[in-house]
Amino acid sequence: MIGQGIGVRARSAALGEWGWAGALALLCVVVFVAAPSKVVNGILLGSMIALGAIGITLIYSILRFAHIAHGDYMTLGAYISFFLLTVVFPAIGIVGTGFGPFTFGYPLLIALPITVVVCCAFALAIDNSVYQRLRERGTGLITIAMVSLGIAIALRGAIQMLWGTGPIRLPRETRSFYHIDFEIALPTGGALPFDIRVPPDNIFLGLTAVVLVGALYLFLNRTRTGKAMRATADNIDLARITGIDTTRIVHWTWAIAAAYAAIAGTLIAVARAQLHPNAGWATLIPMFAAVLLGGIGKPWGALVGGLLIGVSMEVSTEWVSPAYKPAVSFAIMLVVLLVRPRGLFGDRDA
Amino acid sequence: MDIIYFLAGFGILAGIYGVFTLGLNVHWGYTGLFNIGVAGFFALGAYTAALLTTAPPSPELFEDFVFGGNLANTLQLGIDLWFFVALACAAIVSGVVALVVGAITLRLRDDYLAISTLGIAESVRLMFLNEKWLANGSRGLSDIPKFLGDFVTPKQYDLLYFAVVIIVLAALYFVIQRAINSPWGRVLRAIREDEEATAAAGKNVFRFKLQAFILGAAVMGIGGALYAHGFRYVDPMVFDPLLATFIVWVMLMVGGSGNNLGALMGAFIVWGIWSGTQFLPPEINNPNLRFFLIGFLLVLVIMLRPNGMIGERRRVSEGGT
Amino acid sequence: MSILRVDGIFAGYGETEILHGVSLHVEPGEAVTMFGPNGSGKSTLMKTIFGLLTPREGSVVFENTDITGMQTDRLIRMGMSYVPQVGNIFPSLTIEENLEMGAFADDTEMPAQVAEMYRMFPDLRRSRRQRAGSLSGGQRQMLAFARALMLKPSLLLLDEPSAGLSPIMAQLIFDRLRVIRGTGVALLIVEHNIRTALAMSDRGYVLADGENRLDGSAAGLLDNPDIGRLYLGGK
Numbered sequence: 001m002i003g004q005g006i007g008v009r010a011r012s013a014a015l016g017e018w019g020w021a022g023a024l025a026l027l028c029v030v031v032f033v034a035a036p037s038k039v040v041n042g043i044l045l046g047s048m049i050a051l052g053a054i055g056i057t058l059i060y061s062i063l064r065f066a067h068i069a070h071g072d073y074m075t076l077g078a079y080i081s082f083f084l085l086t087v088v089f090p091a092i093g094i095v096g097t098g099f100g101p102f103t104f105g106y107p108l109l110i111a112l113p114i115t116v117v118v119c120c121a122f123a124l125a126i127d128n129s130v131y132q133r134l135r136e137r138g139t140g141l142i143t144i145a146m147v148s149l150g151i152a153i154a155l156r157g158a159i160q161m162l163w164g165t166g167p168i169r170l171p172r173e174t175r176s177f178y179h180i181d182f183e184i185a186l187p188t189g190g191a192l193p194f195d196i197r198v199p200p201d202n203i204f205l206g207l208t209a210v211v212l213v214g215a216l217y218l219f220l221n222r223t224r225t226g227k228a229m230r231a232t233a234d235n236i237d238l239a240r241i242t243g244i245d246t247t248r249i250v251h252w253t254w255a256i257a258a259a260y261a262a263i264a265g266t267l268i269a270v271a272r273a274q275l276h277p278n279a280g281w282a283t284l285i286p287m288f289a290a291v292l293l294g295g296i297g298k299p300w301g302a303l304v305g306g307l308l309i310g311v312s313m314e315v316s317t318e319w320v321s322p323a324y325k326p327a328v329s330f331a332i333m334l335v336v337l338l339v340r341p342r343g344l345f346g347d348r349d350a
Numbered sequence: 351m352d353i354i355y356f357l358a359g360f361g362i363l364a365g366i367y368g369v370f371t372l373g374l375n376v377h378w379g380y381t382g383l384f385n386i387g388v389a390g391f392f393a394l395g396a397y398t399a400a401l402l403t404t405a406p407p408s409p410e411l412f413e414d415f416v417f418g419g420n421l422a423n424t425l426q427l428g429i430d431l432w433f434f435v436a437l438a439c440a441a442i443v444s445g446v447v448a449l450v451v452g453a454i455t456l457r458l459r460d461d462y463l464a465i466s467t468l469g470i471a472e473s474v475r476l477m478f479l480n481e482k483w484l485a486n487g488s489r490g491l492s493d494i495p496k497f498l499g500d501f502v503t504p505k506q507y508d509l510l511y512f513a514v515v516i517i518v519l520a521a522l523y524f525v526i527q528r529a530i531n532s533p534w535g536r537v538l539r540a541i542r543e544d545e546e547a548t549a550a551a552g553k554n555v556f557r558f559k560l561q562a563f564i565l566g567a568a569v570m571g572i573g574g575a576l577y578a579h580g581f582r583y584v585d586p587m588v589f590d591p592l593l594a595t596f597i598v599w600v601m602l603m604v605g606g607s608g609n610n611l612g613a614l615m616g617a618f619i620v621w622g623i624w625s626g627t628q629f630l631p632p633e634i635n636n637p638n639l640r641f642f643l644i645g646f647l648l649v650l651v652i653m654l655r656p657n658g659m660i661g662e663r664r665r666v667s668e669g670g671t
Numbered sequence: 672m673s674i675l676r677v678d679g680i681f682a683g684y685g686e687t688e689i690l691h692g693v694s695l696h697v698e699p700g701e702a703v704t705m706f707g708p709n710g711s712g713k714s715t716l717m718k719t720i721f722g723l724l725t726p727r728e729g730s731v732v733f734e735n736t737d738i739t740g741m742q743t744d745r746l747i748r749m750g751m752s753y754v755p756q757v758g759n760i761f762p763s764l765t766i767e768e769n770l771e772m773g774a775f776a777d778d779t780e781m782p783a784q785v786a787e788m789y790r791m792f793p794d795l796r797r798s799r800r801q802r803a804g805s806l807s808g809g810q811r812q813m814l815a816f817a818r819a820l821m822l823k824p825s826l827l828l829l830d831e832p833s834a835g836l837s838p839i840m841a842q843l844i845f846d847r848l849r850v851i852r853g854t855g856v857a858l859l860i861v862e863h864n865i866r867t868a869l870a871m872s873d874r875g876y877v878l879a880d881g882e883n884r885l886d887g888s889a890a891g892l893l894d895n896p897d898i899g900r901l902y903l904g905g906k
Contacts, residue, residue: 066461068386130649139656142384142460146599147652149386153596153645160638224771224778227764231772234761241721241755242818243747243776281591285472288465296459323480330469334454337466341458 017345031315036196038314044202046310047209051264053290053302055257061233061297062253065141069152070261075280077119077262078269079159084111098173101200104270116259123258159277168275175200205267225252285326289333295346358508362580364621365515366573370598371613372522373569379607380530381562382542387467389594390474391567395440395574396584400491403436415486422495433497437575444571445564452563457556479586490585494578511580522569527610538562596644603651606658674699674826674857680729682719689715691881702858704868707878713861717830721753722746747776752824756831759815762804766795769803769814773821788817809840829860845871865902869893
């Protein structure tokens with residue numbers, strides 16, 4: 001860190017990780033007052049970015065490389081769900097949209113677990129046939145990242161061969177937004193009005209994320225395999241010496257990352273009401289921004305990072321064109337790298 | 351005779367891809383910098399040259415961008431010397447963007463650069479797509495002036511421009527070759543092989559990496575400018591990652607990273623195969639199949655022939671123990 | 672009958688050969704110290720014994736089984752355990768989780784063994800829910816021992832257990848090793864702190880340039896004038 005501004009370093013030291021998180025939270029409150037709907041929807045959409053980012057950060061922590069194909073794993077998940085919902089399920093009589101307040105039907109709830117299984121199998125097959133061989137050969141980590149770029153391209157090409165290059169509409173039923181109106185009385189005597197509009201689908205996204213993040217917490221802290229995964233992330237050589245089956249840990253890592261990517265990819269498509277072969281690739285920059293913001297290899301950092309990036313992207317549309325959402329997340333990433341390169345919760349030496 | 355014009359058209363693009371692979375070779379082949387945003391520097395170079403040299407917007411064409419440098423008409427330095435001003439400015443703009451992003455990311459982990467270059471490419475594309483006042487948005491810039499266009503018929507322009515591209519490519523090749531074989535270039539390769547040992551030997555690794563990043567980006571900017579004056583039309587679709595970044599990686603890896611001649615061979619061979627597939631019968635001539643094959647080829651080359659056809663004999667991609 | 676017998680090991684990394692035919696043996700319940708100048712191949716030998724490095728020639732026999740090139744988790748279940756010099760704990764896991772990881776290969780007796788380790792290292796019990804990364808150097812070493820002892824090994828390999836510790840802390844470490852040895856575990860120790868290590872050992876080996884240079888009883892080595900001049904002098 002030669003030549004980095006001393007003032008910057010002194011400030012990061014003074015604030016500490018929770019200090020930074022607190023400052024950002026305060027900022028969020030201010031922004032919430034200004035654009036409450038966008039903050040709420042930003043959190044809900046950000047939870048999907050977070051699910052993807054958690055996968056990337058887990059792969060980082062165990063396999064130590066940047067998984068550039070992660071966005072396209074999400075796309076794969078979305079298209080598999082779509083295939084189930086529009087081809088397989090109708091053939092066996094499972095059809096329907098507009099389940100409760102949601103635009104999608106109950107078949108989605110059946111499709112998701114199947115999609116998860118298919119995507120896990122795909123991720124494990126790729127690891128088995130590609131990444132594992134490169135690891136055994138001692139290939140450099142950047143070269144492995146490049147291979148993941150190749151897989152990203154090939155996967156998107158394959159998806160386009162099967163389903164075409166254009167966007168596809170998902171079967172859905174129009175539903176009205178949840179509408180929350182309230183006022184907060186100010187001590188000065190006035191009142192601060194809030195008017196929040198949330199599509200019910202976004203609520204479903206948020207609840208799914210809560211369940212999945214909770215499950216991951218229990219897995220990492222309560223199960224033997226989960227603890228061994230954290231141990232392997234700490235020090236893979238010591239994990240081997242200790243007798244931990246690191247190959248199995250690698251498989252678990254891929255399975256969790258692929259499962260969360262598949263669900264996030266599908267639900268993002270549901271929230272946008274359309275599929276696009278480019279959707280996952282376009283989410284790559286926000287996801288990596290979330291990973292770096294939270295600190296590489298830190299699942300809870302990726303969660304916080306994903307939510308913050310999601311909110312920033314939504315709120316930015318108050319001032320700039322929505323087309324710039326990926327650029328906004330990239331700008332945040334550059335600021336993080338400039339001010340606090342190890343991210344909010346990252347280790348000092350990362 | 352038509353075959354000659356066809357070959358010239360092919361050669362122009364292959365030569366421009368050669369410029370990109372040379373730039374990428376400075377990044378990856380010699381310094382080990384993972385740049386997956388070639389498209390960003392390509393676009394910056396192409397738009398810089400185009401905006402500097404085209405005439406201001408014409409109301410008849412419903413163009414509503416603000417700035418057209420019109421250098422081709424205002425800068426009468428001998429015979430079309432504005433062209434070299436345009437190339438130089440393209441190199442400078444790409445280089446400056448590389449300086450800013452490199453200064454932030456090159457001190458950090460290697461893969462931060464990859465994500466950042468991806469971010470540059472996407473942000474640049476979004477900017478040119480959405481800021482209509484800047485470069486006419488999705489409708490792009492047309493009528494970009496020809497270099498030495500007054501001396502040939504429109505049909506012959508491709509032949510002439512092919513020669514121009516080859517001359518520029520050769521010049522860049524010799525400049526890069528000299529730089530790489532200088533003491534400066536040896537430090538770059540030392541960084542690629544063992545960054546810590548190079549730093550321990552007292553070299554400011556960050557500074558060398560930044561210089562190499564700027565050099566490679568500037569070369570890519572020149573490639574973009576060459577594209578603009580060769581095809582005389584640019585729009586944001588040109589800078590789609592597949593044909594502006596991914597294929598360049600395949601060219602470099604197939605030809606052999608760490609070897610400039612290999613990089614050029616890769617560009618011509620891969621572009622030859624790519625162009626050749628358009629003559630395939632329509633049943634198997636599927637653009638998405640080609641998309642798939644680009645990725646598949648990248649994986650395959652790294653797995654089976656990590657040094658490409660004529661890469662350096664050193665370990666280029668087999669790092670660590 | 673030896674618990675460990677290393678015979679004519681040739682090993683190295685890539686094209687560099689570091690060990691040129693090293694042999695040694697450890698008897699059940701015995702403490703053996705191995706020392707020698709930097710680069711003599713001590714750590715390489717440890718890694719070869721523990722199967723982290725496959726020898727080009729020679730064999731490693733543990734409890735009458737040829738274990739040359741055997742998978743680490745099988746070795747652990749057979750009763751061998753290894754404490755590397757650095758990075759020998761999981762810093763982001765709690766103390767208790769570190770111990771649980773020590774029993775990963777076979778957790779049938781885990782709760783009892785965790786309790787046993789807390790009895791042996793009372794300091795660890797006090798901070799059991801703390802992250803291991805927050806421990807001091809000496810405490811980390813204790814935790815590393817405890818982790819390695821979770822599966823009741825019959826042989827413990829220790830690479831420089833007192834490296835980087837203050838003399839007082841180093842003394843505490845060796846006291847603890849004496850206690851461990853008292854439970855019947857055989858120890859093979861690589862150590863710079865030769866005098867202290869030999870004082871608690873039965874025998875010692877001197878390695879130089881990847882070959883056996885000298886061996887003998889601990890007392891004999893301590894009295895050997897050459898050893899005294901080369902390795903113990905100045906202290």
